[in-house]
Amino acid sequence: NHSQYIDYKNLEEFIQFIDKYDKHYNESMFWSRYWSFSENLERIDHFNNQNYSYTLGINQFADLSPSEFKSIYLSSSLNVDNISYKLSYTSDDLFKTLNIPTSIDWRAKSFVTPVKDQKQCGSCWAFSAIGAIEGQHANHTGNLTSLSEQNLVDCSGEYGNYGCDGGWPEAAMRYVVANGVDTETSYPYKAQDGTCNFNKSNIGSHLTRTVNITNGSMTELYHSIANVGPISIAIDAGYNFQLYSSGIYTDHS
16 A cells, blocks of 8 residues: 555646546556556656667556566567477578668558557467568558458467467468468457457468578568568567657667
8 A cells, every 4th residue: 555655746647647548447446556657657757868779658558567567468488499390590592682771661661550459468479470461461462451360369279379378470470371361350359369260261361481580680680671571570578668659679688
């Protein structure tokens, strides 16, 4: 109970936060969330006063402590040694011949669907895979089609994925190589594990193969981002990722 030493200086900003993000608390929860919000405000101010390559800011997660954010939104750590299929890092000739521009925006080329929300389900791997597939589908067909993450959450378990408990984008892509993937409209996102309802008459895209970027090769990653399209990656969403606002995110911890 923090009520006996609550500092009310952030109360007005907290009320604005509640209104903006449509938050609902009972009385005891209100002060608990206010406490976390105030601590996050201090964290944001302290961080932004230092000269890092990115900034933090208030977002919909600002009423959660770092440990709460991690337990609600992040996948459990997956051990790569436990996966039945070992990732084979296969280089490709396309990496060796293409130039790297100073910048690229695949949204401008209609390779990227609007921002989606994974909600309280550890399905980041499915969104990562789908984002890359949507870009390649747009590249090859000229049509930007939103594809189904829920299809992967429900149906790709035998490829080494665990639904809302985590998974691998590359494993999800191997499922799509074998089966195709339905459209978002025909198989909408539920943010929970469900029975597989894949329907081949609703397929929105196919894949023929995946290419794995050589582990640790930034040159191949840059070539791929510049010349292929949006690339599926995984990062450690560390302590500051919860409140990321702008700039180039990096975390050496």
